[in-house]
Amino acid sequence: MVTANDQRGRGMAAIAACAFLWSLAGVFIKLIPWSPTLIAGLRSLITSLVLLWWLKKPRFHGSFAQVAAAILNAITMSLFVYANKSTTAANAILLQYSAPVITAIAGAILLQEKPKLEQIAAFVLVLLGMGVFFLDGWGDGSRLGNLAAALSGVTFGLYFVFMRMQKDGSVMESILLSHWITAGIMLPLSLFAPRPSFSVVPIGAILGLGLLQTGLASIFFAYGIKRVTAVQSVLIALIEPAFNPLWVFLVMGEVPARNSIVGGLIILTAVTVASIISARRK
Numbered sequence: 488m489v490t491a492n493d494q495r496g497r498g499m500a501a502i503a504a505c506a507f508l509w510s511l512a513g514v515f516i517k518l519i520p521w522s523p524t525l526i527a528g529l530r531s532l533i534t535s536l537v538l539l540w541w542l543k544k545p546r547f548h549g550s551f552a553q554v555a556a557a558i559l560n561a562i563t564m565s566l567f568v569y570a571n572k573s574t575t576a577a578n579a580i581l582l583q584y585s586a587p588v589i590t591a592i593a594g595a596i597l598l599q600e601k602p603k604l605e606q607i608a609a610f611v612l613v614l615l616g617m618g619v620f621f622l623d624g625w626g627d628g629s630r631l632g633n634l635a636a637a638l639s640g641v642t643f644g645l646y647f648v649f650m651r652m653q654k655d656g657s658v659m660e661s662i663l664l665s666h667w668i669t670a671g672i673m674l675p676l677s678l679f680a681p682r683p684s685f686s687v688v689p690i691g692a693i694l695g696l697g698l699l700q701t702g703l704a705s706i707f708f709a710y711g712i713k714r715v716t717a718v719q720s721v722l723i724a725l726i727e728p729a730f731n732p733l734w735v736f737l738v739m740g741e742v743p744a745r746n747s748i749v750g751g752l753i754i755l756t757a758v759t760v761a762s763i764i765s766a767r768r769k
């Protein structure tokens with residue numbers, strides 16, 4: 488007999504596996520010398536095939552929440568790929584990790600969920616951490632790359648709010664729709680980018696992105712999120728920003744700047760402490 492603790496343990500393991508696969512994004516993207524539009528489009532095309540295989544018969548109810556979540560996730564994925572090509576992997580993932588705090592604040596506005604004191608304090612600290620990234624000019628990454636990473640944190644946080652609004656539909660359908668939107672827009676735009684050079688490494692990396700980093704990760708996410716609380720999932724997901732820059736350093740030798748490390752620590756500390764306090768409160 489499967490107990491509630493067993494279910495929770497399996498859910499936590501699934502979220503951990505999802506976060507680990509998410510953390511591979513930076514190194515895979517860095518290994519592909521193609522335009523961000525082509526990378527984002529092909530990754531989503533491959534992922535959509537994985538999700539269609541898993542869902543068999545997806546159910547789309549076309550609600551505002553389902554469509555809004557899909558659009559926001561498509562924007563997030565496109566911004567994140569661009570950020571990884573334009574700035575360091577550390578900047579891209581750590582600036583995006585403002586998402587949990589954005590979710591809490593947006594949830595207070597859109598879902599009438601009153602924000603707690605620790606969430607408001609974390610929001611202020613996240614803004615401070617972002618500011619550190621842009622000291623000494625715009626840090627070690629490009630201006631647009633850092634800005635894209637920061638914006639992806641906003642859209643990712645809003646994406647979770649609209650996912651939570653869906654009471655009668657599966658989260659997988661929103662994810663599938665987001666990949667269709669991304670592929671449908673990015674692949675045509677990639678025709679205006681420089682012609683890519685195909686070789687074993689980039690082809691293997693794009694397959695890794697589509698099949699593992701977003702495809703299999705989405706299946707783990709859908710399984711785990713039904714069995715653990717939002718607070719638990721946020722804490723477990725800290726695996727991603729911790730390991731993402733590490734893989735890039737080990738494979739590509741990319742070292743984050745001091746401001747990136749300090750700003751990232753402020754953001755991660757704020758999110759972690761706020762999540763722990765919220766868990767203890769419950």
